[in-house]
Amino acid sequence: MNTLAASQIELRIxxxxxxxxxxxxxxxxxxxxxEFVVSQADDIRLAVGEACxxxxxxxxxxxxxxxxxxxxxAPESLTIEVVDDGPGFDASAPPDVEDDIGGLGLVIIRSVMxxxxxxxxxxxxxxxxxxxxxxxx
Amino acid sequence: xxxxxxxxxxxxxxDSAVLSLQGEVDVAxxxxxxxxxxxxxxxxxxxxxxxxxxxxxxxxxxLGILVGLLKRASESGFTLLMAGAQPRVARVFEITxxxxxxxxxxxxxxxxxxxxS
Numbered sequence: 001m002n003t004l005a006a007s008q009i010e011l012r013i014x015x016x017x018x019x020x021x022x023x024x025x026x027x028x029x030x031x032x033x034x035e036f037v038v039s040q041a042d043d044i045r046l047a048v049g050e051a052c053x054x055x056x057x058x059x060x061x062x063x064x065x066x067x068x069x070x071x072x073x074a075p076e077s078l079t080i081e082v083v084d085d086g087p088g089f090d091a092s093a094p095p096d097v098e099d100d101i102g103g104l105g106l107v108i109i110r111s112v113m114x115x116x117x118x119x120x121x122x123x124x125x126x127x128x129x130x131x132x133x134x135x136x137x
Numbered sequence: 138x139x140x141x142x143x144x145x146x147x148x149x150x151x152d153s154a155v156l157s158l159q160g161e162v163d164v165a166x167x168x169x170x171x172x173x174x175x176x177x178x179x180x181x182x183x184x185x186x187x188x189x190x191x192x193x194x195x196x197x198x199x200l201g202i203l204v205g206l207l208k209r210a211s212e213s214g215f216t217l218l219m220a221g222a223q224p225r226v227a228r229v230f231e232i233t234x235x236x237x238x239x240x241x242x243x244x245x246x247x248x249x250x251x252x253x254s
């Protein structure tokens with residue numbers, strides 16, 4: 001069994017565009033280490049990148065300084081929570097790719113991950129929680 | 138952190154140009170892509186080919202820039218084509234349905250000839 005099973009890993013990055021790559025590369029490396037197949041690791045990387053991009057692009061500049069990425073490792077799955085302190089967004093709104101890449105990002109996340117929940121709370125911010133199961137390809 | 142994208146541009150004939158994106162297109166550098174494309178368009182090209190053959194990653198920010206260029210193309214009367222997208226990048230176009238919005242070509246040569254894949 002992988003020694004990372006049933007562990008929790010946290011990464012906190014400045015809420016700036018140049019740090020999104022760090023988050024998505026960390027996600028890919030962890031997924032590979034957990035022995036997800038390459039296409040699944042690619043999906044996880046893409047989803048984490050989109051969730052962080054959303055936090056960078058759609059949170060008011062003075063609303064929060066950092067993004068927390070929490071990786072929850074289970075034997076059959078990897079759940080990632082991307083948390084910011086922003087006011088949130090309407091996750092049910094249809095995407096407008098010309099004016100709202102956040103909507104397009106959510107389309108991508110929902111397409112590549114197995115379970116996705118977006119929780120917006122004016123007091124605690126926004127949490128994008130997404131899970132990839134090892135046996136679903 | 139280092140820039141993970143190299144942007145190249147070249148003229149191809151009198152009225153065509155190729156914008157090459159080597160590396161990762163994301164929220165940190167998508168504005169650079171936009172500016173490079175606009176510089177080429179300002180020089181009067183009528184056909185702009187985006188060479189994706191060495192693009193390893195693209196996110197919604199990058200796609201948003203390309204969609205903006207497409208909108209500009211329909212308004213200004215130039216042709217925008219995508220060329221040589223590798224499977225990882227092609228999948229993002231397919232997920233978002235943008236593979237049906239853009240003209241996707243197998244490679245730059247095909248794109249310059251206006252042949253979609």
